[in-house]
Amino acid sequence: MSPVLYVVGLGPGAMEQITQEAQGALARATDVLGYDLYVTRAIALGIPEKTTIHMTDNREELDRARHALELAMQGRIPVVVSGGDSGVFGMASAVFEAVAGGPEVWRDIDIRIIPGVTAVLSVAARLGAPLGGDFCVISLSDNLKPWDLVARRLRLAAEAGLVIALYNPRSRSRPGQLDLGFATLREVLADGTPVAFARAIGRPAEQVEITTLARARGESADMSTLVLIGCAHTRVIERQGQNPWLYTLRRVP
Template sequence: MIAGARIGCLFGVGVGPGDPELITVKALRVVKQAHVIAYPCARHGNSNARSIVCSELAYGQIELPMMYPVTTEQTEHPGGYEAALSQFYDDMSAQIAEHLASGRDVAVLCEGDPFFYGSYMYLHDRLAHRFTTQVIPGVASIMGAAAQLGTPLVRRDAEFTVLPGTLSEDVLIAKLNQQGAFAIMKLGRNFAKVKRAIDSAGLVDRALFIERATMAAERIIPLREVDPLQVPYFSLILIPDSSQAQRDKTIRNSGWISVVGLGPGGPGWITPEAQQALNEATDLVGYHTYLDRVPVRFGQRRFGSDNKIEADRARHALSLAESGRRVCVVSSGDPGIFAMASAVLECVDQGPPAWRSLDIRILPGLSAMQAAASRVGAPLGHDFCVISLSDRLKPWEVVVNRLESAARADFAIAIYNPISSERLWQLGEARTIIARHRSPETPVVLARSVGRSDERTMITDLEHFDPSLADMQTIVLIGSSTTRAISLSNARKLIYTPRSYGDRSSGA
């Protein structure tokens, strides 16, 4: 080592329980800036810790896989399992020390928190007295699991105990017979023993099992249904304190109903509020095409139906909530725009008095017209209106009157339900009505399945607009008299509606 040369810093970085969005800002900064990224991995080379941050790793960073020598407590090492692991940590510490001595900062990735059953602590013991060290805390798996299970662990002065599944069965039983809440970790091959201890302590009805919490492969399973031979390492059992369990039971018995907007396309457009409701629901009700967009969760019941029986779906959902179920009524886009929110509230208005006592929530979603507009610029940038061409629930004469009024008032217009197998002519008539009040150059947008794999968006004008190119998956946007088209240098065309008319100054 050259005198005065820079010595690297060792970082123990908690990357959280699995969801990349649960990494702290500080941890992410360290991961991006470190010269060396070290991470635990199995013999096959895969690393959960690395996969959490893989999209943030920088070009040129040195990667140091820490491949564990054993995966069970059996080894050919003459000193046995503990000696084999000790030798492994000695060897990895020596490699990390070489990088640090050469002036490279080393970030050791650790799932959850580095000092909470984290493998990093064994490297820390060997290196912290020799090098500058900083530990970045992370969200522990227990906290991630509690959030996913939707249950607080303790309240007020209740005690909380963390137990490793490696304890003997007698010790586990003795611990579990005490008051308070518990988290049991390190399950895997210890699960059968842990399950017997929970049975002996009479806690099986309070116990909640979750594996790979917050990860894409997360599963929540009733404890009685877990296969002891299929329990992964990344799993744990939470046992809330008895008072919390009683509160959860009371809440479950009260029931609620949420009308949830999924947005128009992929999962990235679902709001966190809507996603939480979907996670907590015991039952999902909706048009089967929309239900197919919601990942299946173990134990969650799904009731799919045809798209033309909104009232039947609403009444079914309300009856489920009345019986104590937690129900999500699923809509595409926003539930309040030609969707299920109105149907549910109409049924409440006309239904039995008990439905008025339910906890009813309407959770908004990104609408299809907003998504369509964003693809082409800002065609709805000034006053606009939204009209459905469907005459299934209102007379066509009403639709015609609204089209005439909107066109005459110079609104930009978003058209829903433009055409179907039973309505092939109405969009053409709507075009004719609007054309009486618009120039042939008025921009028109046809946006189909925005946000999905078969998305297709077309910009045309009123003169060349072909109604046959639309279907029920299409949103049609027709500009006002001020809507303009602009061409960018890359040949892309965008349209927008200015927020002012003529020479008038713009205003809110």
């Protein structure tokens, strides 16, 4: 029997949005590896009592992936966890990067990627239907790529008329980058373009703020926030005493 390794997306945080497939993988785990926030979430789901826990910092993805591969080769059943979907700015790519640069024997491991509900999908469902047309997701972090490239991608996505979802919009080490991103988008998009700040969707601390590009400020976001910027074909449906709905036209006029 081949060694096996699971890479699991835990969804955006609501217990109801964790798939049965993900729960099944956790039930088989001998080891759970991940950033402490996601490992804590996995523990809350009810992993086996004898499961060994491996919590590491969120900048140690490649070392974590190598550790999981080594555990698989020892006959363990490691489960590497990510928030949302493990293939969207998650651990799946780190695992395959480790395989590509590691010993040949790692290529015989049965690596099973378990999909999850990624943040942009849960946020879109909360807001209405802002992804009804073409869209893209961009990480605003410049830890693994230069800021000039991030800004160029923002500008080109706006010029292409895509709805833009921003992951990793703002952190303590990057307090000003979201405002720089908004400044880049204002060079292309109209001031009235809808902007949504959606924080901790599906969790008790959930917050939603809908504004315009002209009024959007980086201080409205943190690392638990997904920022969604509409396009020329995104519409707003106002509602009395409630947040408006956003939707994007399916057909370009």
